[in-house]
Amino acid sequence: MVPQFDAVVVGAGFGGIGAGIELDRLGLRDFVILEREDDLGGTWHVNRYPGLAVDIASVTYSYSFEPNPHWTRLFAPGAELKKYAEHVADKYDLRGRMRFSTVVDGARWDAENQHWVVTIAGGETLTARYLVAATGFLSQPYTPPFPGIESFAGKIIHTTDWDAEYDLTGRRAAVIGTGATAVQLVPEVAKQVDELTVFQRTPIWVVPKIDAPIPGAVRAVFDKVPLTQKAARLVNTAMLEALMVVGVLHYKQAKPFNRVAAALAKAHLFAQVRDPRTREQLTPHYDFGCKRPTFSNTYFTTFNQPHVRLETNSIDHVEPDGIVTADGHKTEIDTLLLATGFNLWDVNFPAFEIVGRDGVNLGKFWRDNRFQAYEGITVPKFPNFLCLNSPYSYSGLSYFTTIEAQMKHMGRLFAELFRRGERTFEVTDAANAQFLDRMTDRLGSSVFYGGDCSTARSYYFNQHGEAALLRPTSTAAAHREAVTFPLDDYTYGPVT
Template sequence: MTSEHYDAVIVGAGFAGIGAAIQLKRLGIDDFVILDREDDLGGTWYVNHYPGLAVDVPTTTYSYYFEPNPNWSRLFTPGPEIKQYADDVADKYGVRAHMRFNVAVEGARWDEEASVWRIALAGGDTMSARYLITATGFLSQPRVPDIPGITEFEGTLIHTTEWDDDFDAEGRRIAVIGTGATAVQLIPELAKTAADLTVYQRTPIWVVPKIDLRFGERAKRLFARVPLTQRLLRWLTSSIYEVMVSVGVRHYRTFRGRFNISASDLAKLHRFAVIRDAELRRRLTPDYDFGCKRPTFSNGYYRAFTKPHVHLHDSGIDHIEADGIVGTDGTKNVIDTLVLATGFDLWEANFPAIEVIGRDGRDLGKWWRETRFQAYQGVSMPYFPNYLSLASPYAFLGLNFFNTMEYQMRFMDRLFTEVKRRGATTFEVTEDANASFLDRMTELLGDSLFTNGNCASAHSYYFNPAGEPTLLRPSSTETAIAEASAFPLSDFQIA
């Protein structure tokens, strides 16, 4: 058993952890380590490498604001390029040297007497740190459905987060469980070569056409030589998405859902243009408002269901047997491959992703569940000194994670700069500031789609187990960045 001490420990080597590390370096804090349970950096973009993987917001927007990439191949870039971008940024800013892989963090406890975090690692080793930052992401804990008999299946079983790159779908009889964003990308790829493909759907998803532009060599050279051109394109795509989220989500009641109705009409036209079977169109049509669940872009998803060897099953699964799936209607589908596109266990296993015990023995996960899911500015909680959780309630801005990372880096800059100026050793958000922020977020949600729309049947991870839509922060990117850059320092006890 060994024990080491650092100024800061960052848990997670995805884009959040990389961003936090860059900000620490800018603040002159170099004695830190980044721990990750995987064997490489990139977070979800390392774990996921299934066929068809691509970013579902324009990559002109999906990047650090301070590090635009002129080499994207498409407007909606394939996953391997996103992973390469993570590698390049980590190398450029010198944070890879701080990373340790294949290290699982089991928990952390605040030592009041020593004013440090005691961090427990799998295997019995420990660490201590003045500051603890969890950057475990929102999509880090794969969810395996609790279906009777699933462990008895004798064929090939693959979860999309553990894709086997040697797997060949040609000639296979495949079942895919799930129709979320991952499935929308994967299903058209499997449909190209599988002998038979059955998709098991619980909840239909809104799918709109994908306008995916290719960036040629001329465009790449222009972006590299005149960076302003790429920044202008980023501003354009970011502004479009900001307006969409503002009108369709945050201010749903004000605009009476007009944008959502228009977007759902576009999805309906898309289905009608591709699928001639009226009954199949009906079964693929959601009965919840557009935006309650993350919508997706695809030109191939609906088209896949028009192929004779692709089938939709939406009457439910009763159980799984060694060689197939038995539906609630009594029918059995014999398969040799079962693909779980069932997403992530967002709330139960991810809030928090590790056990965190703060001052006076407060258990973060227990406190969230016994009171309400809450975090001041989406990162800080009372009774948890010197701790920032970058994947917290009210942290995620709109549809683009990098907007979230930008405001969080600004928040770190303001907070740590003040701690350093005062020569202090600890910071902790006050209960009054936290309560005031929670009240304001709750009030803002009163105008949102999640409060006023028809979301009951969406089964959306935007909603926590208590039914509150506390994942997304109901404010604009501009407002979040402004608040993170100028929040009242009196909101923290700094000593």
């Protein structure tokens, strides 16, 4: 049976857009991109909360082959990222091959016909030679099961489902969460509400944000002389590499560098928060890098305002008109804002059911046999399957370094597949095991295993205590391996 499509891509964020561009380059132009939301852009479409902005300098947070000279700030606001995604999708003729408001229930490998069968909510099925999962790392919002939350009589808003029509003016609000999203959200909410309580489970490392408008003259130079923007990108990428590779991944060899980063964050906190008790509560007691740090010049100063309070006691339960903490104190509120992040390891790997060869369920396989993926993109027993958001795939601090490395891997893999005149591929068990062992060994030098992360509650760690998200190599190494991996690490031809 001839499948309906060359490929089905699940997810229309930057990962899915990158996959579509690479499929076109490979000549596999008959593909469809399925997206559960009503438009493209992934996290930059879903998230619209006040203060939303990229936390990586704009010149780095983009495809290297499609620079955007029109960023208005060093750290672009979320709306500009959304606009950039639309521009890229239109320029590369991808929008016409996207289907929105389409929820994928699951996918299974059809061994008899050597293709994938993708099931869509409502019962429709699609068949494709290749399946690409591009659902992102942060696609499954998490709401902690606080007892009594269903009884709350006020307004509840999760940051991934922001209600722009709801007026915060004069409200008594609570923000639950102090991760990167909350760091952006809290200062903006504080400007509107009468009372704000921030419920913190774990403090976050925050460093100064060197942000400013990009002058029109500079944007004009970027537009007319692209090499200038490329140079700015290289400088910023080098700084990020130093932070991630040296300070985090080579923690054992470079503890002083890590200590300097922590000292900078502590100095930033000391300079911005007046109350000693609040400073102590906002100070992390885990090593820098255990949890993704973030940038802000306004988050800490918000706690100097008389109508803003930091609550560090754990939440016991929610009542119709407030939140009660473990010490019995009740905070009366009428608005509950959830900046509680995403569920990575329970439902995001993968984001929908995927059943490969011999009936192997990918989610169960990962949970029973450790999270793993060869070069962060393919898995044994899953023929013709590419997972762009998989264990050990995230390289560097900008997601685009990961996307482009995976695009290069796709290019090399499919070029060999076509050279051999075959239509199916599958990574070997031996190659996958060797890669997993190498990544695990390299992570031994990281802050995750060499530092003190016991109180971090970091999403970098899965339920087995493994830091299986980041690829413990430099970005340069990841891109080099994407174009030099041994071709015999795959088998080619019919898969039985």
